[in-house]
Amino acid sequence: METRELLDPRVLFVTGKGGVGKSTVAAALALAAVRTGRRTCLVEVEGRQTMARVFGTEPWDFDEREIRPDLFGMSVDPEASLSEYLDMFYGARRISKLVVGSTAVEFATTAAPGIKDVLLIGKVKELERRREPDGRFAYDLIVVDAPPTGRIVNFLRAPDATTELVNVGPIRGQAQSLVDMLLDGARTHLQLVTLLEEMPVEETVDSAEALRELGVTVGPIIVNRALEPGLDEEARAALVDGLDNGEVVAAAGEAGVDLTEEDAERLLARGERHLHRLELEERMRERLRGAHTPVAELPFLASREFREPQVSALADRLVELTA
């Protein structure tokens, strides 16, 4: 696995611990895919409408819509997937009307949580296999803003979270074909996203290990919000050796910024925190090496807002990484 293979499979399941910015990274991956000539579908599965906010569009739903040239967006929910699934396999609208009510979905999520994931991943597989009349695939890449890693691991352990409960019906067969897709490294990568912080890194290393044991191909780990040092080695050394308040006031004054002694003291403390943070990040990078997967880093953007232009800047960075 190399970083330039980041966008090569047919499906990317983007996953990670809460708060690491997995949706942002999924959106950036989709934009990067479009920029490298791929017709792309970005799929949201948890109905949070995060993507509609990022791209400033109407709320997304089960119908795929071209939100930017060659970039399609949709939101998958289990209820709509179940309805489509029943129509597809049974052509039975009457059954689907009967089953697709709150009680049936309650059943799907309550009695056998795996079923919900069969339905969600089933829709992804349908997008992946779909072909145009001329025989080409409808999409070159499907990027899924996926559920947390734990749920994906559970699903993979289980055609059995499902099969133990659902051992004979057609869902069993369906679950197996989904597992086949997930385990085929040419078709699917699991894309882990992390921050250079202790808990997310620990979890990422553990997940990468667990996923590999299950036979999944883990794509390059994406580190989100990596700090830019902003200091070369010599400047860093000068800061570590200890500038005094007077020196800070003098240099800032030359650049046209008037500082008080207290300002200078606070800035020096800020500099120290920054150096600490850089050291922590360095330790976390070291720890990530234990995952035996290449790491692609996206920078922390100190922008006044975070919208499509910022996601677009991250996409540019991803395009560079795959060049």
Added chain:
Amino acid sequence: MPPQRRDAETLAAARERDLAEAIAERHVLVCTGSGGVGKTTTAASIALAAAAQGRRTLVLTIDPARRLAQSLGLSSLDNTPRQVAGVEHLDAMMLDMKRTFDEVIERHAESADRARTITSNRFYQQMSSSLAGTQEYMAMEKLYDLHSQGRYDCLVIDTPPTRNALDFLDAPKRLTDFLEGRFLKMFLTPGVAAGRVASKAVGVGTGMFMRAASRITGSGVMADLAGFFQSLDGMYEGFKARAQAVYRLLQSPESGFIVVTTPEEHALREARYFLQRLAQDGMPTAGLVVNRTTVPDLPHASADALAAAGAALDGAPGRRAVGALLGLAAADLDVAHREERALAAALHDLDPRVLVEVPQRAEDVHDVEGLAWVGRRLLGEAVR
């Protein structure tokens, strides 16, 4: 008053207040919020602060970071409160969800044999670990249990790291809805368990549903599932009464919810949703804690001017270092601006009563000293 000014005044007033009253007075404090926002750290800090005031305190956590767990002396998931070494009046415990669920069954089952039949059922084993909302519900169940024992003055609980923190509020209601629902009644209809789904004894609607469902899952599964639900029959009233008691405890003024977030837009949106839901359900909100905020060191400077000045400083390493410091100050101003806007948007038309901001530190909080540092901010004893 124009809405923007009203919002600004509400925000400013909330910033003036702190969690000292909640920490000193309330019996149950529930920390909630989306994943990765520092709920466990906040819960542990609150518990430490309450214990320091001499209140017998227990912090119940779900999934703490390894180093934080170690600092609290928690090494295993065993549902047993343990004294935190070196801290008077403070116990900590990690929730074992499966064991809590087993205890619930044992409490409500008419005999030990019956309980064993249920807990060894394959559906039970699946459900007790993965039923949507189970983890949330079990946390509440354990909380109620601890409350009833009366050993503690203050119970601080950390809710599960689900992305949808609302699951937790919904859990008691979801359980009662489910128990009263058409779906369950269908399973409890005689005949279903015996697999005679087409039998006349079963209503037409039920028969159709069961046939439809069986086509998806296979018929044996539906019959087994029905058998499982029937084995629980007779226990539903007990579950329901308990769920309602938990709900009442949480709703009482001796409880308080603390919504935890980071200044990221995404987490703040969840916090807003949660504050709205608490208000809707008449739950007592104790306040909003925003973890890891950016505090600009030169709050009155212009970010653009600082960035330009920073970039212009070249020459000796010392000067370049000062340039970098100005660059950091500029970036902090921009980020603080973004955070402030996201916070204002999240609190539009809402009053969290108390708003405490805990600044970003160079290192994650993972020891008692760090927890005490956070605690001082929650109590309003330290500003930065």
